[in-house]
Amino acid sequence: TSSHTRVGILNNPSSKIKEDNTAIARAILAAFLTQNNSNLKSFLSKLSKEETAKSVAAGTKITKILLPGMDDATFEKKYNTLGLDVIKTHQMFCQEVLKLLPGQMAVISNGR
DSSP: OOSSOOOOOOOOOSSOOOGGGOHHHHHHHHHHHHSOHHHHHHHHHHHTSHHHHHHHHTTOOGGGGOOTTSOHHHHHHHHHHOOTHHHHHHHHIIIIISOOOTTOOOOOOOOO
């Protein structure tokens, strides 16, 4: 959030939700919940890079890609305790309320 923009993320996966295919989604949610805006922006930029996604998909632990200055302990605790139910809830909201198909992307704007 800033005086000009607020950003939020809802997950709408197209595949079955499991621990091994939600590492990036859980890292994003954990970062939103534990990091200040500056660290969050930098971490999200790193997560959005293709090489980072490939590395995580290949088995690299999320904690290995944390950036200097991040609150590592708080992030790691939240990441490890963040259940799959929150992603399932996002998926249900996207499909039931927003009427998106599984995996379909959208941008929702609600100006001040």
